[in-house]
Amino acid sequence: MSESRFVYVTYIRTTPEKLWAALTTTEFMKAYFFGYTFDTSWQKDAPWQLVKPGEGPTDSGNIVGFDPPSRLELSWRHEMDAAARAEGYGRCLFEIAPAGEASKLTVTHTMPVDNSKTIAMISQGWPQILSNLKSLIETGKAAMKPGVGKSKGRRPSAASHHLSLRSQSSTSARVGVPSRPPKLRHLRAAATEAKRSARAGGSPSTSPSTNAP
C-alpha cells in the first residue's frame, strides 16, 4: 500500500494531563503554533481547521479520536498548496504516555500516497512546533518566534502576546490575550515554576514589552 509517514518523538517534563491540555486548548496553542488558530469544538467527529493569521485556513479535517489524556487522532488535509491538497486526507495521531518524570509525545503523520508533498511539508513544521511546545511547557517561552521557516514574513508581535500566557504577574503581558480557560491555570503554574529555577532573564525579542507593531 502506498504511504508516506513522519514520526516525531519528544519527552516533555510535565504530566500527560497538562500535555493533553496544551495540545487541545486553542488559545494556548497559538503560543507554540506560530500564532495560528486551531479552530474546533474539541469533540470526537468535530471538524477542525488551522487558520493562518491574516491568510485563512491552511489545513483542515475532523477529530476522529479524542481520548484524554492519551490519544488524539485527526484526519488531515492540507489546503493551501494545490499539489498537497490533491493528495486528499491523511491522519495525524498524537499519543501521550507517562515516561519517568516526564511525558512521551509521539506524533505520527501519515498520507496514503508515496512521496507525499504534505509529509515533506509537515516534516519541516512539526519539529519547530513541537520544539516550541516543549519549551513553552518547561520554560514558559517558545523556542522560536514567528519569522522562522514557514511563518516567514509575519509581523513578529503576534506570538509575543500569546507567549505571555506564561505570566500572570506582567500587566502588559495581558494585552491582546482573551480570557483564558481554567484548564490553562495549571499550565501557567508549571511554566512559572520551571521558570523560577531556570536561568534569569529572557530574550528581549520575546518580551511582551517589545511588541512594537
Next chain:
Amino acid sequence: MAESRYDYLAYIHAEPPSVWDALVSAEAMKAYFFGLPFEADLRVGGAWRRFFPDGSLMTEGEFLEFDPPRRLVMSWRNAEPEKWAEGYSRCVMEIAPAGSATRLRVTQSIGVPNSRLIAAVAEAWPQVISNLKSCLETGAPALTVPVR
C-alpha cells in the same frame, strides 16, 4: 544501496556554540546523557568512547569532521555483539542558527538494511536530545533515567 537511517530535528533556545559545547562535553553529558561516562580526543581522527555505568564499553568511534560550532561527524559502532557485527554507522550533527533558536539535526545511517543499531538509536536520540534541550533551556533534563 540498502541503508538504514534515522533523522531527528530539534530547535533549542540557545546559541550554536552552547549547543556545540554540550554535544562534545563529557561534563554536560552527565546531565543529559544519563550520566554515562564519555571519553574523547576532540579533533579530526580522534577517538571517542561511551561506557555503561559498570565501565564496560557501550559505543565507540572516531571524529571524521570537527567543525565547531557547525558540523560534527562521527563513526559510531555499538559494542553489543549483534550490533558490532553491523560495523560502523555514521552520525552527522548539524547546528545552524534559526531565528531566535538553534536548529540541531542528527542523522545517523549505516549501510545495512533493517539495522539493529539504527533501531536502537531511534529510541535513544529523542530521549537524549529532549534532555539536551531541557538542560540548555532550564538547567535540568526531562528524563534522569532512560525509558523504554
